[in-house]
Amino acid sequence: MDSRPSPVNNLKPDNSTRCRLHVSTGALRGNVAAIRRALPPKTRLLSVVKANAYGLGADHAVRTLLEEGLDFFGVANVTEAMEVRALAPQADILLLSATLPEEDPRLPEHSLLPTISSLDEIERYRDISRATGRPLRAHAKIDTGMGRLGVWHEEAQALLARIEETPEIQLEGLYTHFYDSGDDREGTETQRRRFLAATAGIRETRPGLLLHADNSGGIFSFPGTPFNAARCGLLQYGIAPGRLCGGPLWGSLRPVVSVSARLTLVKNLPAGAGISYSHSHRLTRPSRVGVLSVGYADGIPRSCSNRGRVLVRGQECQMIGNVTMDEIMVDVTDVPEAAAGDEAILIGRQGEKVITMESFSERAGTIPWESLCFFSRRMPRVWGE
Ligand SMILES: Cc1ncc(COP(=O)(O)O)c(C=O)c1O
Numbered sequence: 001m002d003s004r005p006s007p008v009n010n011l012k013p014d015n016s017t018r019c020r021l022h023v024s025t026g027a028l029r030g031n032v033a034a035i036r037r038a039l040p041p042k043t044r045l046l047s048v049v050k051a052n053a054y055g056l057g058a059d060h061a062v063r064t065l066l067e068e069g070l071d072f073f074g075v076a077n078v079t080e081a082m083e084v085r086a087l088a089p090q091a092d093i094l095l096l097s098a099t100l101p102e103e104d105p106r107l108p109e110h111s112l113l114p115t116i117s118s119l120d121e122i123e124r125y126r127d128i129s130r131a132t133g134r135p136l137r138a139h140a141k142i143d144t145g146m147g148r149l150g151v152w153h154e155e156a157q158a159l160l161a162r163i164e165e166t167p168e169i170q171l172e173g174l175y176t177h178f179y180d181s182g183d184d185r186e187g188t189e190t191q192r193r194r195f196l197a198a199t200a201g202i203r204e205t206r207p208g209l210l211l212h213a214d215n216s217g218g219i220f221s222f223p224g225t226p227f228n229a230a231r232c233g234l235l236q237y238g239i240a241p242g243r244l245c246g247g248p249l250w251g252s253l254r255p256v257v258s259v260s261a262r263l264t265l266v267k268n269l270p271a272g273a274g275i276s277y278s279h280s281h282r283l284t285r286p287s288r289v290g291v292l293s294v295g296y297a298d299g300i301p302r303s304c305s306n307r308g309r310v311l312v313r314g315q316e317c318q319m320i321g322n323v324t325m326d327e328i329m330v331d332v333t334d335v336p337e338a339a340a341g342d343e344a345i346l347i348g349r350q351g352e353k354v355i356t357m358e359s360f361s362e363r364a365g366t367i368p369w370e371s372l373c374f375f376s377r378r379m380p381r382v383w384g385e
Contacts, residue, residue: 182242
């Protein structure tokens with residue numbers, strides 16, 4: 001029997017005739033292959049599949065990525081790590097967020113690699129290792145300017161020295177995280193310099209360590225990465241992490257995600273009629289108004305109200321009035337053939353026109369990472385070629 005999950009991952013009964021988020025396996029495979037080609041040979045690619053693979057479905061994503069030969073995954077927490085472990089028994093799984101003390105026993109139990117940022121964590125992981133009688137594999141993180149996890153780069157020497165003195169911890173990698181690699185080249189260069197300086201000593205004595213700094217933006221702006229690993233999330237989905245995107249790699253990537261919804265009603269309304277809650281839009285001409293079967297309960301942000309666009313019969317139409325829980329109104333006056341049943345595109349291509357995830361997010365006043373995570377349980381994820 002085929003052990004693959006159903007291509008439609010949603011509530012029952014199937015809601016995917018109303019709206020759907022389509023994930024192209026072929027585009028994902030092609031993008032991962034292109035990213036690997038763009039990295040220096042032997043660079044290890046860690047696929048970031050946290051938050052249910054950015055909301056797309058970790059089960060499908062991890063299976064596809066395993067088939068592409070990936071063997072290294074990054075997740076946020078122990079719960080996500082256990083889900084990935086069930087799918088990928090042999091892979092390395094790095095916890096990108098800190099663990100809570102009560103989660104520590106799960107690390108050896110599921111062969112997970114924690115991230116070390118502090119002396120306290122060294123002690124906790126040493127104790128866990130002693131309890132199991134086996135060294136605990138881990139990466140250490142250096143804060144070069146993100147101001148989140150990791151030891152501040154000027155204090156890294158002390159932390160690394162303590163790890164070196166702790167045989168219970170098997171250090172396998174060192175990393176840092178960029179705060180704006182998609183847009184701020186100078187800031188990213190400063191972070192790289194700090195990372196290289198903070199790791200200079202240990203890189204000499206431990207040449208086998210994995211060193212990683214580049215995320216999607218970093219992979220773009222610095223194709224000649226001096227590191228031997230990179231962590232990639234957004235770029236796998238063919239979505240730009242910022243305006244520094246360009247060049248041959250960007251040209252070879254394809255969007256993986258598209259989002260569509262059906263028109264369930266098209267009706268005429270007179271000039272002056274108010275649209276949706278609060279009447280934030282009033283018609284200035286006799287209009288044809290289409291009602292889309294999607295709303296904020298599916299993950300279309302309310303901030304799209306009066307700002308978002310959709311494609312209907314290959315033409316761009318404006319969202320009018322407030323986005324509601326289950327419906328969004330669109331002005332289809334200039335698309336006279338528009339009819340109930342039509343499929344409208346919120347993200348993706350229809351005919352010659354395209355609405356990208358980047359432009360959808362910008363109109364919603366957010367970033368693609370958040371847009372992806374915002375799609376709710378009611379929005380079916382449909383995986384196909
Ligand atoms: C520590 C860390 N590394 C890598 C990534 C992947 O970033 P991106 O999606 O920009 O590739 C993230 C995502 O937020 C992260 O938190």
